[in-house]
Amino acid sequence: MDLGLKAKSVVVTGGGSNIGREIVLGFAAEGANITIDIDPEQAEKTASLARKAGSGTCQVIKTDVTDLAQVQAMFKAAVDKFGGVDVLVNNVGWDKLLFFTQTDPEFWQKIIKINFVGNLNCTKTALDIMIPKSAGSIVSISSDASRQGEPREAVYGGMKAAVNSFMKTVARENGRYGIRCNVVCPGVTIPKEAGDVGGTSMWSKMDDMFTADQLEKVAKALPLRKIGRPEDIASAVVFLSSTKAAGYITGQVLSVSGGYSMIG
Template identity: 40%
Template sequence: MTQQLKNKVALVTGGGNGIGAAIVRRLAESGASVGIIDRDEASARAIAAELDASGVHTAVVVADISSNSAVVDGVNAIEEALGPIDILVNNAGWDSLKPFLDNDESHRDRIIDINLKGPINVTHAVLGKMVDRAGGRVVTISSDAGRVGSTGQAVYSACKAGMIALTKSTAREMARHGITLNVVAPGPTRTRMMTEALDGDDASAKHVLERMTKAIPMRRMGEPRDVAGIAVFLATDDASFITGQVISVSGGLTMHG
């Protein structure tokens, strides 16, 4: 792997597990220093220790991205440790599958806080700094659920669609500052989030996911590494003229024109 991101600093939210951890590893392989903001301290510190051992500069902040003040402090702490952030990967997210009418207000608020308010907090905190430095890359991990909907994921899908709209709007505002913002939209991917959904006591959740896998033309669920490559590509110079775009990584499950 070429060191296309040598001397770059990346921040990955939710970098301790699943898709985020695969992106953290791929960014490090490409030469970047990597900061992680995650509420799962053990996982975030484990992956940072793994990379530190191979000479990669890392920094970990344990925080919940739904708290704006924690995000502002966390972003400052990452910059103090590693230097100015060149690349932001908005990856942290969470869902538990339930039919829409079974989502009470506190469940709905929890999903919105993590999947919409959280990445808006992080994007806001980082973009101001990128504008001051006239450059940067933002890659947001949304979901195909935000493009085509997903049974049992109505509120989550609304948040993921919201992040697509936020990306397109900010991409228009930020182009003149040399900042690109793009979205990667995974389909069903084998991670803890997916396992927890499968292990839920709602039998219909398992049924929905099995049906989705059968519907994937490549007949398998995605793996975290399937998502990492495109996320890192969007942070390289080769992607400097790509902004406001949404790219699905779903084995062909969704094919929008």
């Protein structure tokens, strides 16, 4: 199905690794022009794959999304090269699995900045570009930890819940401009292979996240009996980004988690 994304300008934050990489490749297959940020070496690998997959053009702009000036510079590069920004995917996220009593304020601030402040910076900058054109789509990657409450993800889950609420409000405020805002909540989603993540990824040391035995137990507990893969999330993101396929969908929080979360 042609989703009408050919030659559209798409910004994907955290586009170098795991879910971000597959999101980039999903847009590339639709012929979009893509701007990705963060780990330059890992992002360049993804950009190369995107070009082979059919992307019109894929550029890498090193950006710290917690720094508004850097975010603005990244979006300017997208506008200068592709004439605007049609789609933003707020994908950057980071966590370390710890019980709340094991964490401290320094850890809290890191989680808050990466998972929420980065989203604020990118969304505000995208809206400044999209509103004058009365068109645009924003998809933020949250987590089912935001909907269920998950041990060892207290602050992360809290920030992702903030993302859910924030995106609903932005959807209400900006629907009048033809801008749609939605959220995708993955469950446990693991890289296909070690080379799919960079050194800054939360998945760079798999055993720090889940052991093989733990992953097996997670899979058995899910209705679909399998762990999520990055392409599962990417398909939902690309769909929601398409005005042709999802043009009457906004303000929604969609769990893509093998049935872990079933919220009506």
